[in-house]
Amino acid sequence: MHMAISQFNYIEEKFEALQTAHPNVLLNEVRQKGFQTYQTAGVPSCKNEEWRYTPVNNLFKQAFLFSDNKAAINAAFVDSVRLPESATANELVFVNGLYQPSLSTIRSANDEIVVLCMEAASADARFADILKAHLGKSSLYVQDGVHALNTSFINGGVFVYIPKNTQATLPLYVYQIADTVHHPVLAQPRSLIYLAESASLQLVEHYATSGNSDSFTNEIMEVVVAGNSVFEYYKVQNDDASANQVNTTHIRQIGKSYVHTVVITLSGGMIRNNTNIIMETPGNEAHMYGLYLLKGNTHADNHTLVDNREPHCFSNELYKGIMDDAATGVFSGKIYVRPHAQKTNAYQSNKNILLSEKATVNTKPQLEIFADDVKCSHGCTVGRLDEEALFYLRSRGIDAAQAKAMLLQAFANDVVEKIKIDSLRQHIETLIANRLSLQTN
Amino acid sequence: MKEEMEVLEQTIGSEYKYGFVTDIETETVPKGINESIVRLISKKKNEPEWMLNWRLKAFAHWLKMEEPKWPNVKYPPINFQDIIYYAAPKKKKALNGLDEVDPELLKTFEKLGISISEQKRLTGVAVDVVMDSVSVATSFKKQLAEVGIIFCSMSEAIQNHPELVQKYIGSVVPMTDNYFAALNSAVFTDGSFCYIPKGVRCPMELSTYFRINTENSGQFERTLIVAEEESYVSYLEGCTAPKRDENQLHAAVVELVAHRKAEIKYSTVQNWYPGDANGAGGIYNFVTKRGICLGEYAKISWSQVETGSAITWKYPSVILKGDYSVGEFYSVALTNHLQQADTGTKMIHLGKNTRSRIVSKGISAGKSQNSYRGLVRTGKNAINARNFSQCDSLLLGNQCGAHTFPYIEAAHPSAIIEHEATTSKIGEDQLFYCRQRGIDTEAAVALIVTGFAKEVMNQLPMEFAVEAQKLLAISLEGSVG
Numbered sequence: 049m050h051m052a053i054s055q056f057n058y059i060e061e062k063f064e065a066l067q068t069a070h071p072n073v074l075l076n077e078v079r080q081k082g083f084q085t086y087q088t089a090g091v092p093s094c095k096n097e098e099w100r101y102t103p104v105n106n107l108f109k110q111a112f113l114f115s116d117n118k119a120a121i122n123a124a125f126v127d128s129v130r131l132p133e134s135a136t137a138n139e140l141v142f143v144n145g146l147y148q149p150s151l152s153t154i155r156s157a158n159d160e161i162v163v164l165c166m167e168a169a170s171a172d173a174r175f176a177d178i179l180k181a182h183l184g185k186s187s188l189y190v191q192d193g194v195h196a197l198n199t200s201f202i203n204g205g206v207f208v209y210i211p212k213n214t215q216a217t218l219p220l221y222v223y224q225i226a227d228t229v230h231h232p233v234l235a236q237p238r239s240l241i242y243l244a245e246s247a248s249l250q251l252v253e254h255y256a257t258s259g260n261s262d263s264f265t266n267e268i269m270e271v272v273v274a275g276n277s278v279f280e281y282y283k284v285q286n287d288d289a290s291a292n293q294v295n296t297t298h299i300r301q302i303g304k305s306y307v308h309t310v311v312i313t314l315s316g317g318m319i320r321n322n323t324n325i326i327m328e329t330p331g332n333e334a335h336m337y338g339l340y341l342l343k344g345n346t347h348a349d350n351h352t353l354v355d356n357r358e359p360h361c362f363s364n365e366l367y368k369g370i371m372d373d374a375a376t377g378v379f380s381g382k383i384y385v386r387p388h389a390q391k392t393n394a395y396q397s398n399k400n401i402l403l404s405e406k407a408t409v410n411t412k413p414q415l416e417i418f419a420d421d422v423k424c425s426h427g428c429t430v431g432r433l434d435e436e437a438l439f440y441l442r443s444r445g446i447d448a449a450q451a452k453a454m455l456l457q458a459f460a461n462d463v464v465e466k467i468k469i470d471s472l473r474q475h476i477e478t479l480i481a482n483r484l485s486l487q488t489n
Numbered sequence: 490m491k492e493e494m495e496v497l498e499q500t501i502g503s504e505y506k507y508g509f510v511t512d513i514e515t516e517t518v519p520k521g522i523n524e525s526i527v528r529l530i531s532k533k534k535n536e537p538e539w540m541l542n543w544r545l546k547a548f549a550h551w552l553k554m555e556e557p558k559w560p561n562v563k564y565p566p567i568n569f570q571d572i573i574y575y576a577a578p579k580k581k582k583a584l585n586g587l588d589e590v591d592p593e594l595l596k597t598f599e600k601l602g603i604s605i606s607e608q609k610r611l612t613g614v615a616v617d618v619v620m621d622s623v624s625v626a627t628s629f630k631k632q633l634a635e636v637g638i639i640f641c642s643m644s645e646a647i648q649n650h651p652e653l654v655q656k657y658i659g660s661v662v663p664m665t666d667n668y669f670a671a672l673n674s675a676v677f678t679d680g681s682f683c684y685i686p687k688g689v690r691c692p693m694e695l696s697t698y699f700r701i702n703t704e705n706s707g708q709f710e711r712t713l714i715v716a717e718e719e720s721y722v723s724y725l726e727g728c729t730a731p732k733r734d735e736n737q738l739h740a741a742v743v744e745l746v747a748h749r750k751a752e753i754k755y756s757t758v759q760n761w762y763p764g765d766a767n768g769a770g771g772i773y774n775f776v777t778k779r780g781i782c783l784g785e786y787a788k789i790s791w792s793q794v795e796t797g798s799a800i801t802w803k804y805p806s807v808i809l810k811g812d813y814s815v816g817e818f819y820s821v822a823l824t825n826h827l828q829q830a831d832t833g834t835k836m837i838h839l840g841k842n843t844r845s846r847i848v849s850k851g852i853s854a855g856k857s858q859n860s861y862r863g864l865v866r867t868g869k870n871a872i873n874a875r876n877f878s879q880c881d882s883l884l885l886g887n888q889c890g891a892h893t894f895p896y897i898e899a900a901h902p903s904a905i906i907e908h909e910a911t912t913s914k915i916g917e918d919q920l921f922y923c924r925q926r927g928i929d930t931e932a933a934v935a936l937i938v939t940g941f942a943k944e945v946m947n948q949l950p951m952e953f954a955v956e957a958q959k960l961l962a963i964s965l966e967g968s969v970g
């Protein structure tokens with residue numbers, strides 16, 4: 049059965065099978081809605097403005113298969129892809145989009161963090177209402193077929209709950225592992241993270257592949273942040289060239305809260321990250337950072353949205369890209385200010401460096417503003433390394449390659465330094481230094 | 490604050506001051522569009538066969554196209570069968586001077602404050618008057634002819650200089666370019682043609698005043714300007730239209746061709762009827778404007794002041810094909826009431842060491858929506874391409890919107906592209922500073938807005954700057970909440 053996933057009713061059959069095999073009133077309904085959207089919206093082509101620079105429909109022409117959950121990922125493999133200090137953190141492991149409790153470890157006390165399978169959470173009296181109220185809200189913003197495909201197959205997902213007044217002391221590391229040893233895999237991880245009032249959470253998401261076949265990870269993570277809470281999100285993408293991804297991280301600030309996101313993309317196949325921040329109450333604050341340091345044929349597309357629905361919100365956004373070889377970088381940032389959202393302050397900046405003649409960058413920083421008493425600005429640059437800075441370093445005896453590496457590292461560091469977990473930041477710094485062949489003393 | 494609100498309402502409420510109908514008999518063809526209408530237009534204009542075939546090809550292509558839906562504007566569907574595609578003033582004969590022009594027409598221009606005779610006498614501007622699709626009078630032709638410049642209506646050019654028209658028409662904006670360009674290619678009735686020979690610096694600013702006059706007659710102008718090597722021309726296009734209740738469609742095409750070391754400066758002041766305070770009436774302005782820098786060191790500069798039209802959909806673009814060529818775009822777009830503007834530019838860098846600069850100032854008031862949409866693309870061979878874009882938006886009132894959609898596509902590592910945009914309202918501190926010094930709110934707002942738009946206004950030729958300032962003042966005096 050090596051047909052394109054969009055052919056021969058493969059998805060239709062799998063959907064029907066899932067609905068019958070895992071009946072669950074809430075999930076069945078959400079999945080049904082998602083499936084309807086998938087059928088009407090279909091797979092977007094480059095004519096769809098949101099997918100103009102990322103030909104995601106090409107992925108649907110390949111023979112990806114759903115995983116049968118007989119994945120042979122063991123603890124040793126998880127060990128090999130672990131980030132530093134994760135042994136003292138809470139760890140969630142997904143294999144081919146399915147949550148693996150046996151490989152996961154929760155080290156915090158029960159009253160600090162609750163992790164449940166999506167199915168169990170929907171049946172749990174404490175959380176059923178939260179799921180009902182918040183699961184699937186990202187569909188209001190992302191209405192294409194790719195997003196709907198994930199929603200159609202919510203299965204083996206996870207629900208994370210940080211109780212009121214809890215400052216989660218341990219960060220939460222989420223490993224998304226694709227097992228492609230046997231065949232190309234379509235993985236669709238799904239999670240809902242809920243921070244109750246005055247809670248805090250640091251979440252790190254890391255991607256890895258076992259096997260040589262292609263993978264297509266189509267992920268949705270919905271995060272709900274209640275008042276007085278602090279949510280930090282770090283995404284590290286340093287996967288094989290065979291690993292393709294469409295990620296949606298949909299963060300809703302339902303109370304006056306603070307959100308901080310850093311997305312680091314170092315390698316992979318075709319990658320699309322949707323990072324949405326929805327400010328549903330006045331006085332929210334969000335900081336979004338991204339670095340895409342690409343080589344080979346990697347295609348990285350960062351779409352960000354800040355929807356200012358209420359007054360007095362603040363957002364700051366900085367995305368930086370370095371493209372080498374035949375890599376393609378895409379940035380599309382949207383700041384949306386609703387008529388009601390007076391006194392919004394929103395800043396957006398995107399800076400790119402092209403290192404090779406085959407590299408490409410397409411950037412689209414957008415402002416859509418319907419309120420007058422706002423301060424919004426965006427800036428965007430595409431350029432090369434500063435000749436004078438290079439000359440300065442060379443005149444001090446630093447060779448050309450090192451001078452270039454130093455300048456690129458400094459360029460990248462504006463984003464990397466925003467990672468507030470020290471061990472993770474140092475890890476990324478080392479990866480970048482190695483990538484740039486930077487000699488350290 | 491209360492006083493400011495009143496001033497704001499007065500100003501936002503100010504009606505279109507140029508609304509009147511000129512009573513000149515016109516000759517029209519039946520409503521609607523089909524192949525026989527295209528043939529009829531071509532026949533009425535006594536066109537050669539290649540022109541008719543070109544139109545028919547465009548029409549056939551248009552039938553296959555769909556109206557674009559991507560612009561950030563909303564309007565009821567246009568019934569293309571409810572438009573009169575040809576209207577020509579009846580009294581058409583060869584004119585030698587202004588004395589022979591219909592006095593009604595002259596009055597029209599006097600009402601607009603742009604008397605031809607005065608302009609002719611005082612400013613030395615040659616005016617090719619386009620009144621409803623057909624040129625009625627052309628002045629200063631002789632003077633231009635002495636230096637070899639051809640400046641005439643498109644119809645005349647097709648009759649008298651077919652080889653030039655055939656060579657360049659559709660070379661910058663192909664008939665298949667977009668929906669409205671295809672429609673224009675099929676049914677264009679007239680327009681201006683301008684040819685500057687090699688090495689000639691045009692001795693005066695060339696100017697055309699467009700007016701949309703016959704009810705229900707869409708205007709399909711087609712302008713073609715060709716500047717040969719090392720020549721220079723500055724072209725002015727100014728528009729005002731009488732008040733009408735029904736929406737009128739205007740789908741013009743402007744093509745500019747600049748050869749080696751040639752420079753074309755194209756300035757527009759557009760103040761067509763924007764519709765009343767409720768959004769009724771108003772012109773749909775769907776224009777395709779594009780220039781190509783064919784040779785090295787060529788330069789094309791677009792300047793525009795857009796204050797009118799119910800809907801503006803317009804992206805004056807430059808294709809920078811020649812090495813070292815330069816493209817510029819300076820724009821002030823002002824929207825009020827329920828006006829919608831989706832405007833910007835495209836700078837396509839193909840040659841080496843090409844440069845472009847974009848300065849766009851959007852001012853939104855009332856319930857209007859103002860979008861900047863721009864594309865800067867550097868091709869694989871565009872070594873050392875350089876672009877700087879700046880788009881600022883000013884919001885007056887809390888029901889309007891300002892949007893920015895820049896597209897930047899870079900495919901060469903030596904390209905340097907910068908884009909910056911800001912959106913804000915008039916600062917309370919700026920207003921306070923002015924008021925403190927005895928300047929009333931209205932004048933202070935005018936002052937601040939003039940300052941906001943100054944960078945673009947400075948690019949306009951003297952003759953235009955005055956009119957543009959007036960237009961801004963009419964639409965904006967005191968608009969602050």
